[in-house]
Each structure stands twice: as structure tokens, then as C-alpha cells.
Amino acid sequence: MSHSRSRLNKESARLANNAARVAITLSALVSIAALLAILCFLLLNSFRAVGEVGLWEMLSGTIWHPTSSPPAFGFLPAESGSLWVTLIAIVCAMPIGVGAAVCLSEFISGRVREVAKSLVECIATVPSVALGLLGMTFLVPWIRTFFSLPSGLTALAAGLMVGILCLPTIVSISEDALTAVPDALRQGSLAMGNTKWQTAVKIVVPAAWPGIFAAILLGFGRAVGETMVVLMIAGNSGLVVQGPFEAARTLPGTIASEVAEVVRGGLHYSALFAMALVLFLSTFVVNLIAAQVIDRSRRRWSR
Amino acid sequence: MRQPRQALIGQVRRARIAEVAARVLLAVCLFCAAVPPILVIGVIVWRGLPAISLEFIFDMPKQSMTAGGIFPAIVGTALLTLATALFAVPAGIAAGIYLAEYAGDSLLARLIRLSIANMAGVPSIVYGLFGLAAFVITMHLRQSILSGALTLACLSLPAIITATEEALRQVPSELRNAALALGATKFQTITRVILPAAAPGAVTGVILGLSRAAGETAPIIVTAAAFYAPLPTGLMDKTMVLPYHLYIMATQAVRSNNNVVWGTALVLVASTMGAAMAAAAWRSAQRRKLRW
Numbered sequence: 001m002s003h004s005r006s007r008l009n010k011e012s013a014r015l016a017n018n019a020a021r022v023a024i025t026l027s028a029l030v031s032i033a034a035l036l037a038i039l040c041f042l043l044l045n046s047f048r049a050v051g052e053v054g055l056w057e058m059l060s061g062t063i064w065h066p067t068s069s070p071p072a073f074g075f076l077p078a079e080s081g082s083l084w085v086t087l088i089a090i091v092c093a094m095p096i097g098v099g100a101a102v103c104l105s106e107f108i109s110g111r112v113r114e115v116a117k118s119l120v121e122c123i124a125t126v127p128s129v130a131l132g133l134l135g136m137t138f139l140v141p142w143i144r145t146f147f148s149l150p151s152g153l154t155a156l157a158a159g160l161m162v163g164i165l166c167l168p169t170i171v172s173i174s175e176d177a178l179t180a181v182p183d184a185l186r187q188g189s190l191a192m193g194n195t196k197w198q199t200a201v202k203i204v205v206p207a208a209w210p211g212i213f214a215a216i217l218l219g220f221g222r223a224v225g226e227t228m229v230v231l232m233i234a235g236n237s238g239l240v241v242q243g244p245f246e247a248a249r250t251l252p253g254t255i256a257s258e259v260a261e262v263v264r265g266g267l268h269y270s271a272l273f274a275m276a277l278v279l280f281l282s283t284f285v286v287n288l289i290a291a292q293v294i295d296r297s298r299r300r301w302s303r
Numbered sequence: 304m305r306q307p308r309q310a311l312i313g314q315v316r317r318a319r320i321a322e323v324a325a326r327v328l329l330a331v332c333l334f335c336a337a338v339p340p341i342l343v344i345g346v347i348v349w350r351g352l353p354a355i356s357l358e359f360i361f362d363m364p365k366q367s368m369t370a371g372g373i374f375p376a377i378v379g380t381a382l383l384t385l386a387t388a389l390f391a392v393p394a395g396i397a398a399g400i401y402l403a404e405y406a407g408d409s410l411l412a413r414l415i416r417l418s419i420a421n422m423a424g425v426p427s428i429v430y431g432l433f434g435l436a437a438f439v440i441t442m443h444l445r446q447s448i449l450s451g452a453l454t455l456a457c458l459s460l461p462a463i464i465t466a467t468e469e470a471l472r473q474v475p476s477e478l479r480n481a482a483l484a485l486g487a488t489k490f491q492t493i494t495r496v497i498l499p500a501a502a503p504g505a506v507t508g509v510i511l512g513l514s515r516a517a518g519e520t521a522p523i524i525v526t527a528a529a530f531y532a533p534l535p536t537g538l539m540d541k542t543m544v545l546p547y548h549l550y551i552m553a554t555q556a557v558r559s560n561n562n563v564v565w566g567t568a569l570v571l572v573a574s575t576m577g578a579a580m581a582a583a584a585w586r587s588a589q590r591r592k593l594r595w
Contacts, residue, residue, distance in 0.1 A: 014488060017489055027393070027398050028398040028402065028406070031464065032414060032415060034460065035421060035422055038429065038457075042432070044436075045436050096336055097332075097336065099331075100335070102329055103329035103330060103333040107326060116333060118583070119340055120337050122340050124515075125511070125515065125518075125575055125579040126343055126518070126572055127571055129518070129553075130568050130571060132553070136554075164339045167336050171336055197321055197322045197325040197326070198322075224426065225424070227428040227520070228550065232550070252428040255428050255431075256431070256521050259524065264440065273436070280429050283426060284424075284425075291416075
């Protein structure tokens with residue numbers, strides 16, 4: 001009697017085991033499905049704009065007048081704005097971020113390190129609208145008075161704020177790469193009479209370079225895609241941006257500010273999806289490269 | 304003999320100076336990276352605290368939102384986040400289990416990892432457009448909490464999956480082997496041994512992912528958020544939410560009231576950051592209890 005019950009138990013456990021394997025594998029496929037679905041919906045909805053305006057005309061057009069007649073759907077104002085804002089953000093965040101990561105992994109340790117690390121990373125939990133509000137209230141007026149500009153809503157203001165926003169990405173991923181370098185390399189270098197700084201510059205940073213490069217790429221991706229900060233403080237001008245002191249619009253900012261009022265299914269709507277497609281593909285490429293680099297460097301040290 | 308020795312001393316001196324200079328420079332970098340968070344939090348607390356009162360938190364907006372409270376926005380954010388969790392957490396944890404326990408290094412696993420890494424980098428506004436096209440229009444869910452939650456679930460999925468996988472990987476394989484050796488099936492091993500051991504890390508990761516989603520504005524502008532709405536009565540309602548309310552009050556309100564703006568900012572930051580910090584603290588407390 002108890003024998004047959006235990007067999008029944010075993011049988012049901014095996015069934016549950018197999019069912020679980022199938023269910024778990026299926027839910028892992030959700031991420032692939034979601035990514036494909038995003039791509040499909042962007043493609044489907046941007047067909048109309050690509051057909052009526054033309055892909056190259058959109059990518060290189062210098063005028064964005066979606067609501068005038070005849071409308072003009074040139075992405076260049078937004079593309080140039082995105083480029084300037086991202087460039088400023090990365091130029092500010094890269095040296096500071098990599099320097100902070102080297103400092104964290106090579107020069108300080110213990111409790112101080114834990115505290116500093118969580119402090120740097122905690123800005124990632126602040127919603128970007130709040131950062132936009134701070135930028136509006138403090139950074140924008142400062143920039144206006146400091147550079148005596150007619151308006152502080154510029155690519156520079158947005159770039160600085162976005163730089164702050166992508167700092168934690170750069171710091172924590174490069175720090176991971178630096179700490180993954182085996183200690184034997186450090187000790188070897190120190191034993192040869194190198195100072196800590198020489199060890200860091202000549203041995204550890206070169207060894208961790210792929211990871212640091214990936215961190216910068218991911219920071220770049222984060223900066224390109226940032227919406228709210230840019231929407232609130234970049235100025236949203238319609239012109240092609242020539243320099244940091246001009247008002248700018250970016251790809252995400254344009255989409256976010258216009259998508260709520262657009263006629264669904266119309267040409268403008270479709271053009272916004274084409275813009276999102278450009279954004280999606282560019283971050284996709286950047287992330288693909290970063291993921292590949294991180295994967296390879298992880299394999300290298302785990303051997 | 305003297306010449307090289309002199310040169311050597313010079314070299315050592317230069318190396319020492321470089322060492323000091325480098326340390327100062329790196330410390331400045333770290334300082335620059337650590338100051339913005341302090342400033343951000345400090346300013347928001349300083350400006351927001353005077354606005355906070357029971358009335359502000361539990362009252363409806365009045366006089367076209369220049370006075371009164373933000374209760375509907377708080378309720379809306381809570382509902383939206385809960386609904387997001389409902390969709391994202393089971394799928395995310397299951398996918399994390401797949402990657403840590405079942406996948407190995409197969410082609411499929413690498414494909415899944417790659418798509419997760421890419422999903423994590425998709426800009427939030429792209430999720431918003433995707434949600435608009437897929438959920439609001441194609442699935443006829445209208446602009447509703449449901450559409451917004453599905454959109455945010457897609458957005459927070461990669462964070463939840465990655466956190467679960469990391470947490471599961473940190474469980475030592477001795478526990479796994481012992482359970483299997485006692486005759487447990489793989490599924491029993493996972494549910495009764497590995498998941499309880501990995502819970503602190505996994506739960507923290509899930510809360511971090513959800514708190515990021517709760518603070519997002521761009522994905523919900525066109526999928527769930529309303530400029531003004533009464534308290535939501537169901538999942539098919541549009542709703543007020545904190546991030547969107549803050550955005551509207553800060554940029555587009557005709558007569559904006561600074562108190563409302565900063566108060567909203569404080570409530571928003573305190574809830575997302577509070578959740579994240581509480582989760583992190585809980586994890587480290589659990590880690591201290593649970594040692595292998």
C-alpha cells in the first residue's frame with residue numbers, strides 16, 4: 001500500500017519536473033519574443049513614412065515641420081541634437097567615471113569603498129524626471145548667467161545632466177572589469193617595483209580595457225536613449241544643432257513631446273515610429289558590441 | 304657608476320610624485336561622481352519637505368491642481384507598479400531559473416542572454432511607442448493601467464531576469480548536489496533548496512527593477528498616464544501617476560505651484576529610492592545570517 005503510494009508520489013514528482021522544465025523554458029523565450037515584437041511593431045508602423053517620405057530623405061533631411069503643409073520630416077535636427085547631448089555627456093562622464101572606478105578598485109578598500117560605491121550607484125534609483133526638474137531649477141539658470149546666454153535651455157545643460165545620469169553605469173561596469181583582473185598580475189607588478197599607480201596604469205587598466213570600453217558604450221547607449229531630462233532642459237528647438245550653446249531637440253525628446261498629440265495612423269505618427277526605429281537600431285548595435293566585449297573578457301579571466 | 308644611480312633616484316622621485324598626484328586626481332574623480340547623488344537628494348528633501356503634509360498625501364488635487372494633494376497619483380503609481388509586478392515577476396523569475404539552472408551554454412541560452420542584454424538597453428521611449436502600438440491599439444486595451452503595466456513589465460523584465468540569475472548562481476553547488484543525491488527531482492531541488500537560499504538576492508533585484516519602472520515617465524505618457532483623473536476603479540482606467548504628474552506640473556502647468564512640484568518630487572524619489580534602499584539593506588542583513 002505504502003509502496004504504491006510512494007510510486008505515485010514519484011510519478012507525480014516526475015510529471016511536475018517535466019512540466020516545470022517546459023514552462024520555465026517557455027518563459028525564458030519571452031525575452032526573445034518581446035525583442036522581436038518591438039522590432040516588428042516599429043517596422044510595421046514606420047512603413048508608411050518610409051514609403052511616402054523615403055528613408056534617406058528622413059535620415060538626412062534638415063527640416064522637421066511635421067504639422068505644416070506640406071510637412072517636412074527631416075531627422076537631422078533631432079539627430080544632431082542627440083549627437084551633441086550624448087557627446088557632451090560622454091566627454092564629461094567618461095574621465096570622471098573611469099577615474100572613480102580605478103580609485104574604487106585599486107586605491108581604497110573595505111567600508112569606505114562600500115559606502116562610496118553605493119553612493120555613486122544610488123543616483124540610478126532617482127527617476128529621471130526628478131533630475132530634469134533639478135536641471136530646470138538650478139543648472140539651466142546657472143548656465144544662462146555663467147555664459148550670458150539668452151536662454152539656459154541648451155544642449156550643454158542637457159548634456160551635463162545626462163552625464164550625471166550615465167555616471168553610475170560607467171562606474172559600476174568598469175569597476176567590475178577592474179576587479180575581475182586577477183590579483184596575481186597586480187602582485188607581479190608590485191614585486192617588480194612598480195608603484196600602485198604604475199601598476200594601475202600599466203597593468204590593470206590595459207588588462208581590463210575591454211570591460212571599460214564596454215562600460216563607456218553602455219553609458220553611451222543610456223545617454224542616447226535618455227528622454228525626460230532632455231525633454232525638459234534641452235530647449236527643443238527645430239534647427240540643426242551646431243554647438244553646445246544652442247537649444248537642441250533629440251530623437252527621444254521629439255518622440256515623447258509629439259506622440260501624445262499625433263493623429264494615430266497618420267504620416268506624422270509613422271515618422272515618429274521611424275525615429276524610434278533609428279533609435280532602437282543604434283542602441284541595439286551599441287549594446288550588441290558591448291555585450292560581446294563583456295562576454296569575451298569574462299571568458300578570458302575565467303580560464 | 305654615479306650617473307645611473309642619480310638617474311635612478313630621479314626616477315623614484317618622479318614615480319613618487321606621480322603616485323601622489325594620481326591619487327589626488329582619482330580621489331577628485333570619485334568625489335565628483337559621489338557628490339551629485341548627495342546634492343540631488345539633499346535639494347529634493349530641502350525643497351520638498353515643507354510641502355509634505357497629511358493633506359498633501361491623502362487629498363485630491365484642487366483648484367486645477369495648484370493646491371490640495373496628490374492622492375490619486377500615489378494610488379495610481381502603486382496600482383501600476385503592482386500590476387507590472389504581476390506580469391513581470393513570474394516571467395522574470397522563471398527566465399532567471401532557466402538561465403541559471405537549465406540553460407548551460409547552448410545556442411538558445413546565448414540567444415536569450417543576448418536579447419536580454421539588448422532589451423536592457425532599449426530606450427524607455429521606444430518601449431512607450433511599442434506599448435502604444437502593441438497594447439493600446441492592436442490589442443484594444445486603450446490607454447489604461449493594464450497597457451501601462453504590460454509596457455513597464457517589458458521594460459523591467461531584463462533587470463529582474465539578470466538579478467534572479469545572479470542570485471541563483473551564488474548558491475553553492477554542494478546544496479544542489481546534496482538535494483539531487485537525496486532523490487529530489489530537479490524541480491524539487493529548485494523550489495525547496497535553491498530558491499529559498501537565493502531569495503534575498505532575487506527579491507532585492509526584483510524590487511530594484513520594479514522601483515526603476517515605477518519612476519519611468521516616457522513609457523507611460525501614451526499608454527497609461529492621465530493629466531487629471533479621479534481615483535482609478537479598475538485596470539482599464541487611465542490614471543494619474545507620480546512621474547507624469549511631476550513632469551506636467553514642472554513644465555506645462557499654466558500656474559504652477561512650486562510646493563506641489565517639489566512635494567511630488569520628494570514623494571516620488573522617496574518611494575523609489577526608499578524601496579531600493581530597504582531592499583538592499585534587507586539583502587545584506589540576510590546575507591549576514593546566511594553563510595556558506
